[in-house]
Amino acid sequence: MQNERRQYLQSLLNWANEVEGSLKQAPIEKGKLDEWMDEFDQWKKMIQKTIRKDEITAGDVEDVVREGERIIYHLEDYVETNRQTGRVPIGKHKLPPLPYPYNALEPYISKEIMRLHHDVHHQSYVDGLNKAEIELEKLRKNGKDTLIKHWLREQSFHGSGHFLHTIFWFNMSPDGGGKPEGELLKQINKDFGSFKSFKKQFTDAAKSVEGVGWALLVWEMRSGRLAIQTVEKHQNVSLWDVVPLLALDVWEHAYYLQYQNKRGDYVENWWNVVNWKDVTARFTSVKDLKWSLY
Incomplete structure (x- = not known):
C-alpha cells in the first residue's frame, strides 16, 4: 500500500511539472503566470514532503489531492474567464494540458495511450491548424488564391481535430461514470x-x-x-x-x-x-x- 501511495503521489508530481510547462507556453500575462507558478510550486513541495514521510496515510493522500483540486478549480475558472473575454491570435493555438495525470483513467484507458494520444496526436492537430491559419492569412494579404482549397481543407481537418480533442479530455475524469443529474x-x-x-x-x-x-x-x-x-x-x-x-x-x-x-x-x-x-x-x-x- 505504501508503494502504491508513493507511486500515485509521484505521478501527481510529474503531472504538476507537465502543467507548469504548458502554462509557461500559454498566453498568460507575466504577473498572473507568476502567481500560478507559485501555486504549483507550493503544491509540489507539499507532494514531495508527503512522499518523504516514513508512513503515508490515506488522509495524507487526500490532503494532497484536495489541494490539487483547489488549484485546478481556480485555474479552470481563470481559463474559462479568459476564453470568454479574449481571443486566440491567428496561428497561436496551444495544446491544452490534461486536467489529470496520464494514468488517472486506468484501467479503462492506459497511461501509454493517454500520453501518445495527447502529446503526439493532439499536438499534430494544433500544429496543423496553426499552419493552415497562417497560410490562409498570407493568401489574404497577397490577394492570391493559390492552394486555397488545400489550406481550407487543412483548417477543417486539423481545426476540428483540435477542438474535438479539447472537449474529449475534459469530458473524462477519474471520478467519472454513472449518469448525469x-x-x-x-x-x-x-x-x-x-x-x-x-x-x-x-x-x-x-x-x-x-x-x-x-x-x-x-x-x-x-x-x-x-x-x-x-x-x-x-x-x-x-x-x-x-x-x-x-x-x-x-x-x-x-x-x-x-x-x-x-x-x-x-x-x-x-x-x-x-x-x-x-x-x-x-x-x-x-x-x-x-x-x-x-
Missing part, C-alpha cells in the same frame, strides 16, 4: 425517452463509425433538443448548427494499444470515466441558445 438528465429523458435508451444508441453509434471518427451528443439550436451524431475523420458526415456536449474519440489511436481491434470493449469501458459535471456545464451554457425553430 438535474437539467441534463431531464433533457436526456425528454429527448431520448430514458438515459438507458440514450446510452445504448450513443454506444451503437460509436461502434458504427466507418473507419475513424467520433460519436457526439450535441445541442441543436434549430430544434431546441439534444441529438446523437457520428463524424468520420474529424469533420466529415457532420451535423451543422449544433454544439457538441459529449465527444467520444473512436480513432484507432484512442484505443488500439490497449484494446487492439475491439472497439466495442473500449466504448463500453469509456462510460466509466465520463465526466458528467463537464457535460452538464457545457449544456447549461448553451441550453437557452435557440434559433427560430423549424
Whole structure:
C-alpha cells in the first residue's frame, strides 16, 4: 500500500511539472503566470514532503489531492474567464494540458495511450491548424488564391481535430461514470425517452463509425433538443448548427494499444470515466441558445 501511495503521489508530481510547462507556453500575462507558478510550486513541495514521510496515510493522500483540486478549480475558472473575454491570435493555438495525470483513467484507458494520444496526436492537430491559419492569412494579404482549397481543407481537418480533442479530455475524469443529474438528465429523458435508451444508441453509434471518427451528443439550436451524431475523420458526415456536449474519440489511436481491434470493449469501458459535471456545464451554457425553430 505504501508503494502504491508513493507511486500515485509521484505521478501527481510529474503531472504538476507537465502543467507548469504548458502554462509557461500559454498566453498568460507575466504577473498572473507568476502567481500560478507559485501555486504549483507550493503544491509540489507539499507532494514531495508527503512522499518523504516514513508512513503515508490515506488522509495524507487526500490532503494532497484536495489541494490539487483547489488549484485546478481556480485555474479552470481563470481559463474559462479568459476564453470568454479574449481571443486566440491567428496561428497561436496551444495544446491544452490534461486536467489529470496520464494514468488517472486506468484501467479503462492506459497511461501509454493517454500520453501518445495527447502529446503526439493532439499536438499534430494544433500544429496543423496553426499552419493552415497562417497560410490562409498570407493568401489574404497577397490577394492570391493559390492552394486555397488545400489550406481550407487543412483548417477543417486539423481545426476540428483540435477542438474535438479539447472537449474529449475534459469530458473524462477519474471520478467519472454513472449518469448525469438535474437539467441534463431531464433533457436526456425528454429527448431520448430514458438515459438507458440514450446510452445504448450513443454506444451503437460509436461502434458504427466507418473507419475513424467520433460519436457526439450535441445541442441543436434549430430544434431546441439534444441529438446523437457520428463524424468520420474529424469533420466529415457532420451535423451543422449544433454544439457538441459529449465527444467520444473512436480513432484507432484512442484505443488500439490497449484494446487492439475491439472497439466495442473500449466504448463500453469509456462510460466509466465520463465526466458528467463537464457535460452538464457545457449544456447549461448553451441550453437557452435557440434559433427560430423549424
